[in-house]
Amino acid sequence: MSASKPKKSFKIEPFKHKVEMDPDYANNTWKVLEDAIHEIYNHNASGLSFEELYRSAYNMVLHKYGNKLYEGLTTTMTNQLQKVAGQIDAAQGDTFLEELNLKWLDHNKSLQMIRDILMYMDRTYVTNQNKVPVHELGLNLWRDAIVRNGRIRDRLLKTLLDLVHKERTGEVINRGLMRNVTKMFVDLGQTVYLEDFEKPFLDATADFYKAEAQQFISTSDCTDYLRKAEKRLNEEIERVAHYLDQKTESKLTTVVEREMIGNHMKLLVEMENSGLVSMLTNDKYEDLARMYNLFRRVPTGLQTVRDLMTSHLRETGKQLVTDPERQRDPVEFVQRLLDEKDKYDRLIAQSFGNDKTFQNALNSSFEFFINLNTRSPEFISLFVDDKLKKGLKGVSEEDVEGVLDKVMMLFRYLQEKDVFEKYYKQHLAKRLLSGRTVSDDAERSLIVKLKTECGYQFTSKLEGMFTDMKTSKDTMAAFQQKMVEEGNDSDISLQVQVLTTGSWPTQPGAKATLPPEILEQCDKFKNFYLSTHTGRRLSWQTNMGTADLRATFAHSRHELNVSTYQMCILLLFNNADALSYQEIQAATEIPVADLKRNLQSLACVKGRNVLRKEPVGKDVDEDDVFHFNDKFTNKLHKIKIGTVSAQKESEPEKQETRQKVEEDRKPQIEAAIVRIMKSRRLLDHNNIISEVTKQLQSRFLPNPAVIKKRIESLIEREFLERDKNDRRLYRYLA
Amino acid sequence: DFAFAYGNPSFSDRIIWLQGPEPVQDGDQAVVRKKVPVNSAIVAAKSLVFQNMLSNGMAETDKDRPVIVNVDSEQEERAVLEMLYFVYTGTFSTPCLDRGDRCEELVALLTVADKYGVAGMVA
Numbered sequence: 001m002s003a004s005k006p007k008k009s010f011k012i013e014p015f016k017h018k019v020e021m022d023p024d025y026a027n028n029t030w031k032v033l034e035d036a037i038h039e040i041y042n043h044n045a046s047g048l049s050f051e052e053l054y055r056s057a058y059n060m061v062l063h064k065y066g067n068k069l070y071e072g073l074t075t076t077m078t079n080q081l082q083k084v085a086g087q088i089d090a091a092q093g094d095t096f097l098e099e100l101n102l103k104w105l106d107h108n109k110s111l112q113m114i115r116d117i118l119m120y121m122d123r124t125y126v127t128n129q130n131k132v133p134v135h136e137l138g139l140n141l142w143r144d145a146i147v148r149n150g151r152i153r154d155r156l157l158k159t160l161l162d163l164v165h166k167e168r169t170g171e172v173i174n175r176g177l178m179r180n181v182t183k184m185f186v187d188l189g190q191t192v193y194l195e196d197f198e199k200p201f202l203d204a205t206a207d208f209y210k211a212e213a214q215q216f217i218s219t220s221d222c223t224d225y226l227r228k229a230e231k232r233l234n235e236e237i238e239r240v241a242h243y244l245d246q247k248t249e250s251k252l253t254t255v256v257e258r259e260m261i262g263n264h265m266k267l268l269v270e271m272e273n274s275g276l277v278s279m280l281t282n283d284k285y286e287d288l289a290r291m292y293n294l295f296r297r298v299p300t301g302l303q304t305v306r307d308l309m310t311s312h313l314r315e316t317g318k319q320l321v322t323d324p325e326r327q328r329d330p331v332e333f334v335q336r337l338l339d340e341k342d343k344y345d346r347l348i349a350q351s352f353g354n355d356k357t358f359q360n361a362l363n364s365s366f367e368f369f370i371n372l373n374t375r376s377p378e379f380i381s382l383f384v385d386d387k388l389k390k391g392l393k394g395v396s397e398e399d400v401e402g403v404l405d406k407v408m409m410l411f412r413y414l415q416e417k418d419v420f421e422k423y424y425k426q427h428l429a430k431r432l433l434s435g436r437t438v439s440d441d442a443e444r445s446l447i448v449k450l451k452t453e454c455g456y457q458f459t460s461k462l463e464g465m466f467t468d469m470k471t472s473k474d475t476m477a478a479f480q481q482k483m484v485e486e487g488n489d490s491d492i493s494l495q496v497q498v499l500t501t502g503s504w505p506t507q508p509g510a511k512a513t514l515p516p517e518i519l520e521q522c523d524k525f526k527n528f529y530l531s532t533h534t535g536r537r538l539s540w541q542t543n544m545g546t547a548d549l550r551a552t553f554a555h556s557r558h559e560l561n562v563s564t565y566q567m568c569i570l571l572l573f574n575n576a577d578a579l580s581y582q583e584i585q586a587a588t589e590i591p592v593a594d595l596k597r598n599l600q601s602l603a604c605v606k607g608r609n610v611l612r613k614e615p616v617g618k619d620v621d622e623d624d625v626f627h628f629n630d631k632f633t634n635k636l637h638k639i640k641i642g643t644v645s646a647q648k649e650s651e652p653e654k655q656e657t658r659q660k661v662e663e664d665r666k667p668q669i670e671a672a673i674v675r676i677m678k679s680r681r682l683l684d685h686n687n688i689i690s691e692v693t694k695q696l697q698s699r700f701l702p703n704p705a706v707i708k709k710r711i712e713s714l715i716e717r718e719f720l721e722r723d724k725n726d727r728r729l730y731r732y733l734a
Numbered sequence: 735d736f737a738f739a740y741g742n743p744s745f746s747d748r749i750i751w752l753q754g755p756e757p758v759q760d761g762d763q764a765v766v767r768k769k770v771p772v773n774s775a776i777v778a779a780k781s782l783v784f785q786n787m788l789s790n791g792m793a794e795t796d797k798d799r800p801v802i803v804n805v806d807s808e809q810e811e812r813a814v815l816e817m818l819y820f821v822y823t824g825t826f827s828t829p830c831l832d833r834g835d836r837c838e839e840l841v842a843l844l845t846v847a848d849k850y851g852v853a854g855m856v857a
Binding site for chain 2: 045046047048049050051052053054055058109112113116117119120123
């Protein structure tokens with residue numbers, strides 16, 4: 001409120017004063033106030049009467065002497081501060097900053113009192129005349145008279161920067177004093193702080209760390225350097241907390257980061273024997289985390305780290321998958337991949353804060369090198385095969401899931417997913433038929449995972465295989481019961497698995513002549529089966545079965561677990577002690593490759609050699625003669641005779657599978673072409689190629705030449721035609 | 735709200751001496767006309783001038799000394815007393831409207847309120 005603004009509209013009489021205005025009134029009153037200001041600066045304020053001074057100033061303003069009061073204040077304070085400047089300037093050496101700080105605190109205190117007694121002027125005259133308020137005026141005068149004083153300015157800055165430098169080189173300084181002085185800059189206004197202090201301070205900082213980085217880099221390895229840089233960074237952050245304005249922190253750290261890290265990034269990560277590659281190789285989690293945290297602070301820092309990590313990963317990965325040594329054992333091969341992946345997963349989690357961009361780099365690197373080896377799909381399937389056959393015994397369910405999940409992750413990197421599928425189906429079939437799958441749950445769990453990755457079409461066939469196995473069990477139970485009922489009990493126990501054509505990997509119709517006693521049982525089953533399932537056709541897949549035989553040798557009796565082919569061979573020796581290769585072949589009609597392989601496993605494997613070969617040798621020849629090995633012994637009663645076959649496919653088999661895969665791709669590519677053309681109607685060659693590739697890339701990468709062939713085939717079959725004017729354009733024919 | 739404490743020495747830590755000329759002019763000698771016990775916190779809460787006066791390190795900061803307030807006239811004296819009453823109670827001892835015909839009294843009151851920066855007295 002104000003006396004000059006009453007609510008009612010009557011005129012206010014001039015203030016009545018007992019003492020009429022004499023011309024000296026203003027001068028006298030001002031004199032009182034001026035003396036008081038001097039007294040205040042001289043620390044004699046306690047003797048002054050606030051009421052009197054306030055009243056004096058009040059009266060001056062009221063009597064329109066506001067201007068005189070304000071001008072007088074400005075002059076008096078300016079003079080006062082000039083005196084102070086002289087005192088500060090006269091301070092020797094170290095006392096300079098203390099003197100300045102002391103005078104600054106004095107000035108603040110005095111200014112506070114002066115403002116209080118002139119409060120009425122601040123409220124009315126200053127507001128109405130748009131003058132600078134007393135407090136701010138006091139600060140401005142201090143700024144001009146002291147901080148920007150020609151004799152003080154440079155000395156002050158140098159003193160401050162020297163102190164910071166001292167602290168950076170390990171000396172202890174008076175931080176409280178520093179804080180007071182920087183606080184003074186802040187109090188004088190942001191621009192004063194920024195221009196008179198912060199900017200030169202940051203420049204000095206840059207110079208300091210530029211030199212230090214140079215020195216460190218020539219004397220330290222990467223680990224040490226980063227440790228020092230981290231320490232420096234923390235020191236600077238602490239420095240801000242201790243005696244700088246909070247807003248300086250980001251600017252200061254930017255300077256340090258730029259000088260210490262940003263300008264030397266490449267040099268650091270590529271340092272021999274201590275850079276990124278060395279850290280990665282030696283699992284230096286802590287160092288890597290430090291590198292990540294420091295490099296994250298500078299532009300393109302993480303990119304630098306990521307790029308080098310990627311190229312290193314690709315290089316080592318390439319070596320891993322193309323090293324012929326490693327490809328001997330597919331299980332070991334895949335295990336190595338998994339170990340590598342684990343290593344980097346752990347590393348990214350522990351050191352790189354699970355940074356998504358690093359995870360992506362890891363994934364793309366794996367994708368890159370896994371597909372460098374065309375056998376990766378086969379090996380991965382073999383790995384699963386191995387795990388499901390034996391590796392998972394005594395392992396908890398969660399661990400099984402873990403292994404399967406990891407395998408699926410590798411699977412996702414594969415470009416030729418259809419090749420994997422092909423192998424997986426083959427391996428699964430073998431597992432099921434030989435009864436060697438350990439855990440039904442694990443098998444099914446993997447199929448569920450495959451379903452999400454490959455789609456229902458693929459897994460429905462796999463599921464069909466499981467269904468067949470179950471149905472066969474029931475069928476066999478019924479068959480055996482019937483045999484018992486009919487009194488047809490035989491000492492041969494036949495187990496038949498009825499497999500649905502199409503669900504199982506197609507087998508070449510490898511025929512073999514079964515021994516008559518077996519054949520009899522087989523026919524009985526055939527009759528039984530067809531009597532309940534009319535209209536079906538059964539054909540025997542002799543290449544996939546197994547048999548348990550009881551064999552009597554000179555010294556022992558054994559139960560032999562052999563393949564159907566081996567059974568056929570061995571049963572021949574019931575009637576003969578020696579047979580030539582040719583005779584065996586004639587009697588069994590087993591395909592040459594299979595026969596040789598089976599004979600090899602019966603005669604050439606130590607501890608399993610129930611047959612004796614003449615001449616002795618590792619390989620089976622067409623002129624060889626085989627004897628029943630009467631002297632065979634083995635500690636075990638039950639003996640499993642495997643088939644000598646490389647776990648992984650031989651070169652011709654590989655070619656065959658490859659061919660099958662290519663064959664299977666044809667209809668898929670055609671279907672994709674038709675789908676695309678049906679919706680687009682008219683499209684040029686390059687676009688078709690790219691769209692087909694896009695559609696199919698989740699399963700495999702189609703070869704453009706193959707796509708072109710398929711297009712030509714479709715043109716031949718009049719699904720498409722070439723445009724008459726532009727030969728590169730194809731048109732869909734409905 | 736602090737009406738109970740108004741003029742009550744039990745709730746006062748300072749004494750305001752209203753000092754001014756005698757009704758009859760007696761040279762320049764100022765005379766203490768009234769002594770009002772006040773609570774420094776209550777007064778300071780309502781008037782920034784009193785707040786600074788009682789705390790900024792000058793003579794009035796000394797708690798053992800009376801707080802001398804000079805007035806130039808009886809009218810101003812009444813106005814200061816009325817202001818102190820207002821500071822404690824938030825109202826006036828005499829309703830505003832009753833003063834309506836006494837314009838000068840009202841003006842003096844407003845002037846004092848302005849001088850000591852007591853907000854809320856105008857409304």
